[in-house]
Amino acid sequence: MSTQQTGRLYGVGLGPGDPSLMTVRAVQVIAEADVVAYHSARHGRSIARSIAAEHIREDHIEERLMYPLTVETTDHPGGYRGALDDFYEEASARLAAHLDAGRTVAVLAEGDPLFYGSYQHMHKRLAHRYPTEVIPGVTSVSAAAARLGEPLCEAEEILTIIPGTLPEEELTARLASTDSAVVMKLGRTFPTVRRALERAGRLDEARYVERATMAGERTAELADVDPESVPYFSVAVLPSRIDAVAEVREQGDVVVVGTGPAGPLWLTPETRGALAAADDLVGYTTYLDRVPVRPGQLRHGSDNKVEAERAEFALDLARRGRRVAVVSGGDPGVFAMATAVLEAASQDRYKDVPVRVLPGLTAANAAAARAGAPLGHDYATLSLSDRLKPWEVIAERLRAAASADLVLALYNPGSRSRTWQVGKARDLLLEHRSGATPVVLGRDVGGDAESVRIVTLADLDPSEVDMRTILIVGSSQTRLVRRGDGRQIVWTPRRYPEN
Known part of the structure; x- marks a missing residue:
């Protein structure tokens, strides 16, 4: 930072739209600023300025930061992102000139300055060079929940904020996995968001809020909203599930x-x-x-x-x-x-x-990933438990898989009441493959007591195996390699040698 006296930069959150929801600090900063800056579309109108209009004086220096484009099409060599980057660089340079001249600059931002806001681009370019203060504002998320009159999240529920511009598959996954959600940036993304909500099984819960606290405000069940009527300044809301009225079904x-x-x-x-x-x-x-x-x-x-x-x-x-x-x-x-x-x-x-x-992640996949890639080629999955099938069947299948030179993932290898199966399986397998064959012992993988060890087939000790352990026995092609950090990894090549 220069040693000369510079102005101060403010990012001023204006709240969701109703001027009465501006904070006292926001009003104070605007009143004391020399320069009031705000972003606007190419038509020149600025929502931020309209919210703060009654606090802007005639002697304020106004800096209208007009976006060069409104849709993601441009002939800029860097594409849409390149055009915006150039715009933000030019806009921040204009503000820097005022700051260098010792003027106080208040950059107006709808909602909160650092929440999906344009101010953040100025902040990243200027905050490390000039004294800066960010004035938080009420977000559209809070405003939407207030207008719906429903809790957004309670107790240990998780709230997820999602931009509607994500791909449909990603939207679906996020909506399916969370408790409560708000999807921002609807407008042209609304049909995709609606499909994602339906695919996630959440459409019936979804609410729609348009221009919360502003003129033209609208709330509705999202499923009933006409996609052609949805503006950018709208959100989809999945409120808290706690205390939701249970659906009455004849059959679940x-x-x-x-x-x-x-x-x-x-x-x-x-x-x-x-x-x-x-x-x-x-x-x-x-x-x-x-x-x-x-x-x-x-x-x-x-x-x-x-x-x-x-x-x-x-x-x-x-x-x-x-x-x-x-x-x-x-x-x-x-x-x-x-x-x-x-x-x-x-x-x-x-x-x-x-x-x-x-589906869920299997124990075999988890243990294999911890050890390296022992399941990289053909493999067979067997249970050593003889509670539901006789040992003779297990032994026959072990012999068949071993003679076929398959990697083996062995589930349920032992328990307090079953202590001999692992030894029998080891001896049977040694009839078909080398005693140096790598064996992965994965115990409680992912848990607090996780242990993943690699031994040879000849050294496999049944007393070290219990019901929480899975065994992965390599084939003749499985490799055991020690890495530069001393860690051993096991992997099975995807190519098999020709006869």
């Missing part, structure tokens, strides 16, 4: 969801949405504990050995009009609850209950 549905191998970091957006939308959660208590508690949502935990009863209980709830999420670890279709639910749903009395299965 069941969705079987996978929580991945551990906690929330492993959930997909679709799964998050299904868990949040459920009236009832049904599952093994250990897996239910991974799901955040939500007010008004009922949880039905049970032991891990009553899968059939759990499935029928969930389907009975759905027949009574409840929306039920059956919670499973990992992927529900891999040695988990999807099979039990679908088997029960195949009975005549449940045949009309809608059932969906949502």
Whole structure:
């Protein structure tokens, strides 16, 4: 910063549109400023100036920062972004000239200056060079919630602010996974936002607010809004789900969801949405504990050995009009609850209950990623548990997969009551592949007690394996490499040598 006396830069938040919602500090700063700057469209009108109009004096120096374009088409060599960057550089240079002359500059901004506002482009170019103060303002998000008269978020709910300019798939994922949301920048994006809300199963909850606190204000159910009538200054709102009036249904549905191998970091957006939308959660208590508690949502935990009863209980709830999420670890279709639910749903009395299965990250994928890429080529997935199938079948399948030189992902390798299967499987596999074959032992992957180790097949110790461990046994092509940092990684080439 120069040692000479310079002016001071202010980013002044004006609030959502009603001049009476300007803060006392905003009014004070405008009154004391030498220069009042504001952005405007090419037609010359400025919403920011109109909000602050009664506080602008005749002797104020006004700097109208007029955008060079209004749509994303331009012949600028840098494209739309290049044209805007040039504009912001020129605008900030104009303001810098006033600041260098010792003048105080107040840049007006609708809403809050640093919330999707044009002022932020001036701030990034000038704030490190001149004394600067940002005056916060009431955002359109707060104004929309106030006009709807509904809580935006409560307790532990998560609020997500989303620009409507995102691709439809990304919008859908964000809307499905959050509790409450506000989608900004509607206008021409409205049809895409509406489709995303519908795909996320949230359209019935969505509210529409146009020009909150301004002339021409409108609120409505979003599903009822004509896309041709939607201006840029409008938002879509998903209010708090807490205390929402429960939908009365003659029949509900069941969705079987996978929580991945551990906690929330492993959930997909679709799964998050299904868990949040459920009236009832049904599952093994250990897996239910991974799901955040939500007010008004009922949880039905049970032991891990009553899968059939759990499935029928969930389907009975759905027949009574409840929306039920059956919670499973990992992927529900891999040695988990999807099979039990679908088997029960195949009975005549449940045949009309809608059932969906949502995928989750498997334990095999999680452990493989931690170790490197051992599943990079063909592999087989087997369960070593003989609770639901005889050991002779397991042994036959192990021999077949081993003789085919497949990488093996072995689930349910051992428990307090099953201590011999791992040793038997190791000895059987040593008949078909080298004792130097890498074996990944992934325990509690993603959890607090995570442990991922790599041993050789010959050194595999059954006493180190329990029910929370998954084994990945390499093929003849699997490689074990020590990296420069000392870390060992395992990977299986995608090419297989020709005979």
